Amino acid sequence: MTYAAALKGNVLLSHPSNLARAKARERQILIDGDPQAEQNALTELTEQELVAKANEAIDILGDDHSHISRAFVGAKKLANGGIVFDLETVEAARWIQANKIAFLSKFSGTAMIKDRALSVIVEYVPLNHSPDVLAEMGKIERDSKLPSGSLISTRWIKPVHRRTAGQKSAHIIVKFSSTEATNQSIREGLIIAGKRTWARRMKREPCRCLKCQAYNARHIAAECNSHETCGTCGDEHRTADCQESDPKRCHRYKCANCNMQGQASWDRTCPTFRAACVAAEKSDPEHTYRFFPDEHLWT
Numbered sequence: 001m002t003y004a005a006a007l008k009g010n011v012l013l014s015h016p017s018n019l020a021r022a023k024a025r026e027r028q029i030l031i032d033g034d035p036q037a038e039q040n041a042l043t044e045l046t047e048q049e050l051v052a053k054a055n056e057a058i059d060i061l062g063d064d065h066s067h068i069s070r071a072f073v074g075a076k077k078l079a080n081g082g083i084v085f086d087l088e089t090v091e092a093a094r095w096i097q098a099n100k101i102a103f104l105s106k107f108s109g110t111a112m113i114k115d116r117a118l119s120v121i122v123e124y125v126p127l128n129h130s131p132d133v134l135a136e137m138g139k140i141e142r143d144s145k146l147p148s149g150s151l152i153s154t155r156w157i158k159p160v161h162r163r164t165a166g167q168k169s170a171h172i173i174v175k176f177s178s179t180e181a182t183n184q185s186i187r188e189g190l191i192i193a194g195k196r197t198w199a200r201r202m203k204r205e206p207c208r209c210l211k212c213q214a215y216n217a218r219h220i221a222a223e224c225n226s227h228e229t230c231g232t233c234g235d236e237h238r239t240a241d242c243q244e245s246d247p248k249r250c251h252r253y254k255c256a257n258c259n260m261q262g263q264a265s266w267d268r269t270c271p272t273f274r275a276a277c278v279a280a281e282k283s284d285p286e287h288t289y290r291f292f293p294d295e296h297l298w299t
Contacts, residue, residue, distance in 0.1 A: 057106035117175040118182040126193040143191035150181035206276035213256040231265040
């Protein structure tokens with residue numbers, strides 16, 4: 001058997017389970033505590049109590065919603081206080097997303113439902129693209145023949161102040177609300193600011209604490225107990241307060257992870273970052289996929 005045939009065989013064997021995971025994600029919703037609220041009462045409840053409370057909220061909404069009665073079947077509490085709910089059907093999950101205000105009014109006044117989003121990187125986008133202009137989203141959808149409302153947001157990957165003189169284009173992250181629209185963007189590209197651009201699936205990358213700069217530290221900056229470490233020069237101050245952020249003085253940068261002089265902690269060439277990326281890819285069963293798996297054979 002050739003290497004290509006063996007590789008194809010492995011993909012075929014693993015694809016059903018990956019497809020099942022993708023389908024399961026479509027039946028999930030993520031509920032977070034309101035960041036403005038002083039206390040998140042949901043964290044005190046067990047998974048069983050959370051499911052019962054969510055189903056009770058649907059019952060309170062009335063008979064018009066009997067088609068999704070008892071739709072919540074499971075819950076998983078996250079370390080950051082969020083809750084991932086499993087619903088019985090994809091239709092029920094979509095109904096909750098579409099009617100989030102009505103549902104939350106009966107479920108919890110200090111909670112918020114996060115939009116389900118799939119992200120891709122779009123390369124070499126003209127700099128006259130305006131991510132903050134709402135009308136720009138609709139134009140991209142129309143020009144790229146995407147369903148209305150499928151685009152959630154776009155943002156530049158690199159901060160504007162780090163661009164080089166004379167730069168004409170840059171990469172952006174685009175978030176979509178559906179698997180179908182995301183795969184279409186990868187397969188056919190997007191027309192942005194009059195130019196056809198090409199999208200690719202984002203690889204899973206390690207998380208970096210923005211306070212201590214450690215990779216895969218299993219905490220976020222707000223929960224970090226370490227001292228403040230600058231992501232640019234490595235000294236003990238906030239990255240935002242660094243006086244060495246000028247790219248022309250990059251020889252003064254120092255990585256807090258590999259201790260290499262001349263590069264910052266956010267530098268993608270950092271050996272520690274690259275090693276963490278390899279580890280993250282090994283833990284991701286879909287890291288070789290070009291598309292997000294769905295019922296279409298070409299994904």
